[in-house]
Amino acid sequence: MDPRLLPFGLCLLVLFHSGLAQIQPRRPQQQPRLSGRPECQIDRITAREPNHYVESEAGVSEYWIPDENDELECAGVQAVRHTINPKGLLLPYYPSTPELAYVVRGQGIQGTVFSGCPETFETPMPSEGGREEFLDRHQKVYRYKEGDVIALPAGSVHWTYNDGDTPIVTITLRDTSNVANQLDRTFRKFFLAGNPLNKQIQHGGRSQQGNGQSGRRQEQPRRGEEQERGRGGSRGGGRREEQGQEGSNIFSGFDDQILQEVFNVEYDTVRQLKGQNDNRGFIVRADNFQVITPEKQEQRSSRGSRRGGANGMEETICSAQLSANLANPSHADVYNPRGGRVSTLNSHKLPVLDLLQLSAERGILYKNAVLSPHYNLNAHSIIYVTSGSSRLQIVRNDGSAVFDDWVREGQLIVVPQNFAVVKKAGEEGCEWVAFKTNDNAITSQLAGRFSYVRALPEEVLMNSYEISREQAKSLKYNRQEGVVFSPRSTSPRESAKNTLLNVLFG
């Protein structure tokens, strides 16, 4: 290796999210996932709206639940979009699989309880007398806002509250094939409060107004949807259980007397614990809700917090950082001022993702810009479009396109591992979040400055494609951009021969 290239190589190692470079052979990049499937026949991929929903007192939850052998089931994932109205509280629960959430809009307070960690947040109370003088102590909570990614480890207790004045919308991936889920590949949600079983899961989307449009309607659940209940019917007896995933809270299965004994409380309290007359769903309205958070939550960039703040305590789960911002342009890992930007959040930036074995990517393409054709080397990618739209082509190993259509705001699409994909933004541009089933997901480019064409000798290109040396050079060097391509090439070598193309397509 030319030693003069070393700094360049090292630079690549540090800077590029899209490469294998950060992998060291001593630590396998593969994280086990329990597919166990002999064969996944993916003939067609669909851009999906949610297919089930549940309405609660203070919000609505819309689900992407897999059908048998569809690409969601093949990828071993589910998704849910929660809309939490102002003063809405998502009741505490623990999930059987890790979840990774992206805050599409709004802001709120998140609590995640780790068993055995100390209660480090204290509320001084003004009154002095009786039991109430006792300070409230609880484990730490944190604020999140639009553009944040929230890690929700399996088995930990999570709750969230909207103390803002606009609805919160989150999109959450549930990784049912994750090794944390020993029992099977089903998502199970264990509620600690409420009576969610009371709220039936509805089939279909929440609106009949076509697939083409979506947009902000999630924020204002329309009341007229009540009459939709009951339509849709069963999706096959074998999938029933998934519909019941949002069951009653687990205390309802315990004996009253046992509960009275272990909590040492009155019968009234036990009855409320079981919540059997609770009709509010699992996002409830909480009007008086004063939870302290540090006045100015330091929104340290995750990179900064790793460098500066690291000490022994940070290594324990009790003080693990559980969220990081992806929307801030200053966090971009890829930036082309004429094309857009891509930010990645992996376990190097947010170490708790190593526990979840998941990562996320935030992308923004400007009008008509193109994301280089690429494949996900070690992960499935589950894309949710947060605004705008883009045309995607997804190609299988036999060279056939399993998807060639537009994906619009509010839709979700799965790009399976190794499948080739290209993305071109529409007239309004496109913004998306992609969840990846690997804590250090790697994409491999098929065109542009970081692609395999640059890495191959000209002779290999010439003989592989039966082209001249001149053509091989054009394949290697005509596209000087890396990951995000401007709508029209700006290279000075861009000659008149591409004008017709640009007229037709640009």
Next chain:
Amino acid sequence: MDPRLLPFGLCLLVLFHSGLAQIQPRRPQQQPRLSGRPECQIDRITAREPNHYVESEAGVSEYWIPDENDELECAGVQAVRHTINPKGLLLPYYPSTPELAYVVRGQGIQGTVFSGCPETFETPMPSEGGREEFLDRHQKVYRYKEGDVIALPAGSVHWTYNDGDTPIVTITLRDTSNVANQLDRTFRKFFLAGNPLNKQIQHGGRSQQGNGQSGRRQEQPRRGEEQERGRGGSRGGGRREEQGQEGSNIFSGFDDQILQEVFNVEYDTVRQLKGQNDNRGFIVRADNFQVITPEKQEQRSSRGSRRGGANGMEETICSAQLSANLANPSHADVYNPRGGRVSTLNSHKLPVLDLLQLSAERGILYKNAVLSPHYNLNAHSIIYVTSGSSRLQIVRNDGSAVFDDWVREGQLIVVPQNFAVVKKAGEEGCEWVAFKTNDNAITSQLAGRFSYVRALPEEVLMNSYEISREQAKSLKYNRQEGVVFSPRSTSPRESAKNTLLNVLFG
């Protein structure tokens, strides 16, 4: 974080077995298990007696073999209880999955052979002349006694001998979903001696005397059971193989001449190696059996051995410690003098458990004491009651109780990952051993001093359960105990309102 809390936090990190605290985000807590099951429908869990048995010359083996889709199969485990009479030798074999054994009673000698490790135990022989002057050299063996946990790695050769004068009773978990087992999720036992196929596996338990009682009868196998043979019939053709799991020894599949050549021995010895006329089963009587062990095996506490004795050699498998005591009260991790104690053995205490990816817990509840409602965050728990009985309630994610009954001495029950469980000892108290399918299993409390109610802000409790601040405080603080609860609460805040409850239930 309040810096004054740091020592408290660190203290928690070290002391509490029940928390996530010891996990560092850099090292995922999840150990892969090959469930591969799309869905496990667990509608009902059963407290089980063994359903098969095999009688041998010097002992009996009783099996818990899963049926299709029962909770044993869902958890990916099997179990066996060996009763080895005095002078009984369990013939050498290697298993396809790791096994973890608990010595219910008795004491003996265990040998585990690691290929490539040196023969470090030497027997000086008095006679001087001919071949016999040659010392016997073999790999190390060790003594075990009641209350010990024995790690049996997959693929290693194991044997055990009862040199005491009372029967040994062990309960052994076989982890068929362990990643060590690449081929499938079936337990395979490769015997190196004997002819175990000769001994048919019998269906049903060894006694007809009801399910309710069990007790010490395992120790004295009654001869009258011979006539039970043949009853029970087949459990479905597809499960046949499991019945044959205790097959002939593997030498019977090799050619006589090959064996003569490779061992360079006479034909007589080869015939004995194959053991085709052996009718003793796989626990055989060995009358003259002189195996040396260090006179006073140092029963160092595993914690002590980690701290003090660690050096480079200890890191190799050749000198790994393979057993540790769980019964000694001084090893308790949780202790309440009015309720009982719990001791845990994980890979921090016995490092070889990292290889097995299993751990164990020993629990003792006094009369009417309660083990806090909790769930197993990252493992299934397979409980075997060694004495007494307790009432268990196990609750699924939809809030329904899949078990609500007594579990008695000699019975085994599976608590699947994340399922909520509460345990209340009966009049005689209850002692059990629980095997966990994770080398660092974590339990998460649902009541008491370490539970989520302490960790949640009062506002979350008030709004989740629709209760007053007073009631929220009672939920958080009325139970001051941590994991093991005394039969009656001793808190001074325990007021008259609970008297009726105590009369009814306490």
Next chain:
Amino acid sequence: MDPRLLPFGLCLLVLFHSGLAQIQPRRPQQQPRLSGRPECQIDRITAREPNHYVESEAGVSEYWIPDENDELECAGVQAVRHTINPKGLLLPYYPSTPELAYVVRGQGIQGTVFSGCPETFETPMPSEGGREEFLDRHQKVYRYKEGDVIALPAGSVHWTYNDGDTPIVTITLRDTSNVANQLDRTFRKFFLAGNPLNKQIQHGGRSQQGNGQSGRRQEQPRRGEEQERGRGGSRGGGRREEQGQEGSNIFSGFDDQILQEVFNVEYDTVRQLKGQNDNRGFIVRADNFQVITPEKQEQRSSRGSRRGGANGMEETICSAQLSANLANPSHADVYNPRGGRVSTLNSHKLPVLDLLQLSAERGILYKNAVLSPHYNLNAHSIIYVTSGSSRLQIVRNDGSAVFDDWVREGQLIVVPQNFAVVKKAGEEGCEWVAFKTNDNAITSQLAGRFSYVRALPEEVLMNSYEISREQAKSLKYNRQEGVVFSPRSTSPRESAKNTLLNVLFG
């Protein structure tokens, strides 16, 4: 432990490939594999010729594709043998699973592209003018020769070229159950050039001349085989996809205009990129092919390179060594001048195997020599005979032989994990390569100096086999060799009683 034995123990730790000794309990030896199979019923194992083939312009590819529930599928592997004629180029592709190749004969150039790594090989060009003065830069390529093992990580782009004057023959294992393959247990090959779909996969072997012989005919594909096309028929509808595994190249699924835009090239070049009129198969003839490699590739032994050359950069995948030689006698790990030798390549020698979670073994037995009966403790072993033949016996856990026959040059056979196997070379001796599904595969001997009989106390042998102490000693000590046994024992203790045996069998 006797301290005088420590050096001996340490010596064992370093020298013996066949032991558990190199494993440290802190790092589990188990690598997860996604079998997920409830039960694998292996009643019979077959020595297999390839069952499919594809002919290309400059070579031929022959496949071992599993049938449902055969031992290949149970082990989660496939295999392919490529014959690449002089000037043949195997077109660039990326596989969905890791591949491990052994070069049976010939020599060539291998390129493996890691996305994000720098182009560190530069070609100075003599001409000065226009674009052509631009140097060609590409990622490193390396030479390989007969006896080399080549690691082909999943998701990386691979190509190979034969610049010698004799055909290259390689045998490649494809590990479909590897965790790198998240989607399912199917092998998928994503071609970046050519139109392989045009070439139908043929059923059956390439020749009708019996199974007994094989030999060098792979090197000269006979033209007469064209008429065999179409025979064989389908192997069941469900397995169709595997036949199509060598599909069109992935660019054929993208829109022409998108490709023109992203590559910024003329339409002609895009048409060639898609290769839809390409009829050459995927091994194509490349007459003018000048790729630079360092003039004298240093064939450093992998052991040497680890010790001497290690620095920070070596730890990155960009500079990982991807191949190592196994054929050189000086690399032998086991050597018996009267019996043969065995060389092992694991992740301690070639660290990238940690990423692949595979390893390889090269064995040579002289005429009539015997490889000690043993089992593979933590891996399946997939054996391909490169010359000669040997008789194998493979024994299942129930003591029945699932294989007892000859395996000949060009045949492949699977020895499942834990199954006992013995190998005796025929009159011509036997040479083989074995692929193991673990980056640090461990074998455990059943006879000889490293076997369990040495490790067991005499009393255990005496009582297990019902033999005298004299017989136990003969079992332990009559075979003084370790792994490879000479055709006749040379021990001075070898007495007349074995003469008859030797006459009959030796």
